[in-house]
Amino acid sequence: MILLLLLLCVQGNIARIIEKRQVFQRGPDHEQFKWPNNTVHYYFDDNLFDQSMSEAVLRAMELISTHTCIKFSTEPSDVMIRMESDPTQNFCYAEIGHVRPHQKFSFVSACYSSGAAAHELIHSLGFIHTHQRSDRDQYLDFKMNLEDMTPDMRDQYKIYEGQTLYVPYDYGSKNIRMTDTMGTEMLAFYDYLMINKYYECSCDTDLKCQNNGYPNPANCSQCNCPYGYGGDDCSRRAEPGQTVMATLEPQTVTIKLDAGFRNGDERQVDFIYSYLWIEAPANKSIVTRIELVSKEKCVPGCSRGGLEIKINDDDRLTSRRFCCGTGQFDRSFHSPTIVMAYNSVGLDEYIIHYRHDP
Template sequence: MRGFLLFLLLVVCVNAGLFDNFGEKIKTALSKIKTTLNKSNLIKIREKIHALKNKIVAKLTLTPEQKAALAERLKKLVNIKKDHVNPKGDSIEEINDKTHIGDLLYQGDMVLTPQQADELVAEEEGRPKRQAFRDRRYPQTLWSSGVAYFFHPNATPEVKSVFKKGAAWWMKDTCIDFFESAQAKDRIRVFKEDGCWSYVGRLGNEQDLSLGSGCESIGTAAHEIGHALGMFHTHSRHDRDSFITLNSQNIKPDWLDQFKKETTATNENYGITYDYGSIMHYGAQSATMNKKPTMVPHDTNYIETLGSPFISFYELLMMNKHYGCLDKCKSTPNKCKMGGFPHPRDCSKCICPRGYGGQFCDQKPDTCGSILQASATYKTLEDLVGDRNAGGQPREDYHTCTYWIVAPEGKKVEVKFVNFSKGIAVDGCVYGGVEIKTHPDPRMTGYRFCAPEDAGKTLVSSSNLVPIITYNRIYATQTVLQYRFV
């Protein structure tokens, strides 16, 4: 039966004219699909999006002014030798590209329903039907009674563990509950199919989420759960061109239509700004055909931050707004500092931006690290985080340390990057790195670095406090910084 259905889908491919080079990739991907074949309309949906390629590509064309600005930003980028840690791929896009499953999915890891695909086509043709990461069925697409999930028999212990931890990341700082149940009416079936992918939002009844080989990390699980909760990709926001530039000459031709951008009519972000450290953002070299950046941040110091393995503060705020969690603390005065907000599970406490902690976000988080006083001359911060006795395989959990560098009132902090361990320079610094929070907005993800080639880079804060966060989940990494007040 599966072979017959595969044959029918291949006939659709031929009739749709898909068997150019792109079609051959589709054929390869189809041959790998097992448990989802009877449930998906992947070929028809992918063909609909692919048919829009010329329109989408036309919108990616840069003006002369944009080309000039991009050229100037590219000059600022440090030439970093990228490492490869996981042979299956170091990002969702890489993993799904190697299995070819990404060629069937929307933007590489999303399975759309026929209705969602029709809405995307309508958007591109100027007939918007969708708003925010909502659709016409909102709020029915919310998991208003909590998120039920269960594990398929092929889910390995690693898949089960990272999914539960990824769900815990979302549950900890929102009002969204997750619980294991194979009997709940609406539920997610978690399994180990080829690749990392999910449906978007609650569909009703049973829906799938795959954490295939190479996808067994908490960050990857949290990303796919983000889709299941209703989020699309950050780099498809309607305002992305104000924050990143797509360098289309570096994008694989078959992937150009995957960089479709939302419109103001279909993408309401609750007034929340673009965050380069979003877990829903792909890395700078996603879909590259020449190992050069496909997405260049306008603030080039963020180039290594794209593709983050952590849920950003602004994403938590957006998810809390989307699910109405903030209403739980409407009558509670907001005493939170640094842009934090009352916790919907305990309004007397705050959800704090990364690098800040305590009940009201006015203390250093309770991790390793210390408070350092800056002087007029350079001091050195040397940090070793991780486990030197561990093997070369990545751990599930991160070892994290937080430092506060404090200057006298009225002064700023200057931080100079001196050195970082070799071997884990990948998009998003997903295995380890250092985050330096000199941005004027304390809620914004800091600049992350994970390559020794960054030596000499200097950042200056806008206040007298700079949180420094070091993190690692493979072996151990050393960070060396110098700092002073200016």
């Protein structure tokens, strides 16, 4: 008997902080939960789906299908996702994997963004949350008591055994300020890689990708690059952006990122980005301090906009993000050190102070 699992993606603070997704395989039968031919069949239920939210869902499909071998199709099939909206709910959810005819995918306005839609689609592809990985307790100081939760909530936080972990635990940093980095509505480099590994997507190509990129199964003449890298082979800076050279003397650079929607609750369906490369002489670490000039966006995970300096040894991982409060110091041993600003609403302005160590 197939166990149907509904993964609620609750909009409450704690849930938002630690939501992410992860590989979930149900033992030897896990193959049956994969979508055949890497193709996800879906339809919008005309009676139940709020069409004003279709842009977010379609954009999420575009993001996934342009970085992986997954395709989304409205062609009829035995198993299809039924896209619906329940105005009485303030959460979104999806069933995990390829499970049954008209399987559930509920998307409501509280989740409106391409990242939130992608989160649910990744459940549909067969993945659970990162915080439910079998190695979770090595990375999180998990203080919630499962015994105090309703069964639905417990399903959100319990660890699932029998998983294959294709990618590293990506929450940014082991730093205890986890609310700065976790659960943002941005598809991580490792999310795409996880999908590609699970669905065995690859390219038969001589293309050599730089900086830990890999050939993109959706377009084998280009690489999937870690954030901050661009060009066909990830050897260049992603655009738009600028490159500066650190010196011993502190210098400053300003980053402004205007996503529009200055008033009201509306925001971009997707983030806009700007990249700064800070270069330094060989073997010199780079010290940065960020000042937030514009209005604070004190949202868990900096999920409306923020600034991330890639300081992890593995700069494919999400680093700590900054959108709130006073300055943040970081030290990086990468040259270039990548600073990524992203925004979905209003004008964000940062001053970056930077220098290299003696």
